[in-house]
Structure formats: C-alpha cells, structure tokens
Ligand code: UD1
C-alpha cells in the first residue's frame with residue numbers, strides 16, 4: 001500500500017510524528033508532502049528535528065494568504081502531485097486549510113482520503129477549522145476518530161459506521177513517546193521562572209486575536225494573573241498583541257518566540273496552569289495533569305471538559321481570572337479519556353490494513 005501523508009501546519013507535524021514509524025514498520029510506503037502553510041523555522045523545521053520526522057519528499061511552498069488563496073493554491077499543487085503519483089490513498093490529519101485542500105484535491109481525483117482526527121465538532125461554523133472538519137469528513141473514505149463523542153458526531157452526520165474507526169488520540173501518543181525525553185529539562189528557568197510558579201499561555205485563534213475588544217480582555221486578565229505568565233507567541237498574534245498594548249515591557253507577561261515541541265511539553269508540564277485557545281494544548285494539558293482554562297466560545301475537545309481537566313471561559317477578563325483561580329486550586333485528579341494512549345498509531349495501521357477494500361475508491 002502506498003499513501004501520501006499531508007502536512008502543512010504546526011499541529012500536523014506533531015500528529016504524524018508517531019504515525020510514520022508505525023506505517024514504516026507495517027511496510028506501508030508513506031512519503032510526506034508538506035504544503036508549506038507554515039514555513040518559519042520555529043513553526044515547521046523545529047518539529048521535524050524534535051520528532052525525528054523524515055524530510056518531506058515534496059515541498060509545495062504554498063505559504064500564507066487568505067483562506068481561498070491558501071486552500072486554492074494548495075489544491076492546485078496537490079492535484080498535480082496526486083495525478084502524477086496516483087497513491088492508493090491520501091492521509092490527512094487535523095483541521096487546517098492544508099487538510100481540507102488535500103481532501104478536496106484527492107476526492108476529485110477519486111483517490112480515497114483517510115482522515116486522522118475525524119469527527120471533532122465545536123458546532124461553531126464561524127471557525128475556519130469547523131468548516132474544514134465538516135467537509136474533510138464528508139469526503140473521507142476512512143475516518144479515524146480520537147474520542148467517543150467524535151464517533152457519535154460522525155454517526156449523526158450520516159457517515160456509515162463501517163468507515164469509522166475509534167483509534168484514540170494521536171496527540172496523546174506523541175506526548176507519551178516524547179515526554180520522557182524532557183524529564184531532566186526545566187526550560188522555564190531559561191525565562192527566569194520556577195516550576196509551578198508560572199502560568200503558560202498561548203493565544204492564536206482569530207476569534208480572540210482579530211477582535212481588539214476580546215484581545216484587550218485577554219491581555220488584562222494575563223497582566224492581572226496571580227502568577228507571572230509565560231507566553232510563546234504565534235507569529236500571527238504578536239503584532240495584534242502590540243495593538244492591544246501588550247509588548248515586551250508589559251508587567252507580569254513574558255512574551256517569547258514560539259518554542260519547539262519538546263520545550264513546549266516541558267513548559268506545559270511545569271506550569272501551575274495553562275490559559276489557551278489551542279486545540280492541541282487543551283489535550284496536552286489533560287495528559288500532563290496541568291489544569292487548563294480555554295478562552296473560547298466553544299470547543300471541539302469536549303472530552304477535556306467532561307473529564308475535568310479543562311474549563312471553558314469567554315474572552316472576558318473576570319471570566320478568565322475566575323477560571324484561572326479555579327484551575328490553580330484543582331486537585332489535578334481526573335481520568336484520561338479512553339484510548340488516549342501509546343497504541344494509537346498501531347490502531348491506525350490495523351484500520352488501514354483491514355480497510356484496504358474500503359479504500360478501493362469512490363466508484364464511477
Ligand atoms: C493555522 C490553522 C489553525 C491552527 C494553527 C496552528 C487554518 C485555517 N488555521 O492557523 O487551525 O490552529 O495554524 O498553529 O488552517 N505566519 C508566519 N509564519 C509561519 C506561518 C504563519 O509568520 O510559518 C503568519 C502569517 O502572517 C500568516 C499568519 O501567521 O498570515 C496565519 O497563518 P495561517 O497558516 O494562515 O493560519 P494560522 O493562524 O497559523
């Protein structure tokens with residue numbers, strides 16, 4: 001069997017990290033195509049190094065742009081690649097524009113799409129990722145779900161159960177396979193902080209960054225937090241933070257460049273609590289037993305609310321500080337969701353091996 005594995009943005013690299021060795025061990029040829037949606041050293045290359053991911057066979061250089069420009073450019077370049085290579089299937093992960101572009105380009109060439117992290121739903125169609133998730137799942141021949149609620153969502157949307165496999169959360173496996181590697185590293189000290197004496201924050205979603213009033217509320221909460229806040233800043237967020245009055249001299253907040261995956265795991269592990277709007281960070285905080293406050297109107301990671309590792313608050317100063325206060329007094333005892341373990345990639349391999357017939361294509 002020959003797949004092409006699509007990556008484009010930061011969370012994609014982490015998701016394929018544990019998958020590629022499992023595919024290789026099963027004799028499945030799975031070269032990588034990198035769309036180039038993310039391209040900075042700190043947003044792309046560092047993850048290939050940290051996770052020992054083989055270099056992409058194809059670099060498509062798509063870069064930044066509006067949603068249509070980015071998705072359309074990626075579709076055009078991927079269509080050419082798929083038409084030439086004719087893989088047995090295209091494997092996409094997550095919910096970024098590169099995921100959608102690859103699913104559309106492959107489906108129109110009648111090449112089966114396999115979607116890892118299928119079925120997550122926030123119910124919020126103003127999120128670009130929700131659009132990407134819905135369309136990708138409708139186009140996929142095989143849907144690999146991270147949680148039980150994702151399986152339920154897919155059933156509700158009319159997707160046949162035979163195409164859905166509950167494999168668990170690949171982010172959990174990535175974490176479990178790497179966290180030991182940073183057991184002796186305490187990178188918060190490089191920023192003048194001690195373990196459990198700081199809050200880690202990441203904010204990059206347009207619903208927060210692109211609304212000055214909401215970003216001002218987030219900024220106020222971070223600057224008034226009872227512990228210093230360390231904030232690795234996504235490149236899209238930094239100029240917007242400056243307009244919200246947050247910069248390198250703001251009291252209580254230390255802005256740093258985006259960090260690599262291994263450093264991020266150690267920073268998450270050692271934080272007293274995490275404030276975020278990231279999907280992956282909500283999951284990692286659950287795995288690492290660091291209480292999380294999610295600044296969003298909704299989440300597709302419902303399971304983290306259910307188990308009690310995470311709390312959802314709007315972009316409101318008082319709500320964020322209230323959520324943080326609750327997080328800081330959490331007993332950190334919650335059950336991990338089912339199949340958030342180190343066997344996820346193996347289940348993906350088994351689903352692929354058992355589903356070869358299903359991957360026969362879409363028919364004429
Ligand atoms: C994308 C995903 C989002 C994911 C995030 C992970 C979509 C619709 N969004 O959002 O789901 O959570 O990645 O990080 O796919 N930029 C750089 N350097 C880079 C990459 C981006 O400076 O290497 C800047 C550019 O100004 C660019 C902006 O960030 O315009 C946004 O990048 P883009 O890939 O469009 O979306 P993200 O906000 O990163």
Ligand code: UDP
Nearest residue numbers: 010011014232258259260261264278279280
């Ligand atoms: N991450 C990282 N360095 C950072 C910020 C995030 O390595 O400075 C990792 C984080 O640990 C998680 C992934 O990036 O594994 C999440 O990606 P992001 O928040 O960009 O996207 P999302 O998950 O929201 O789509």
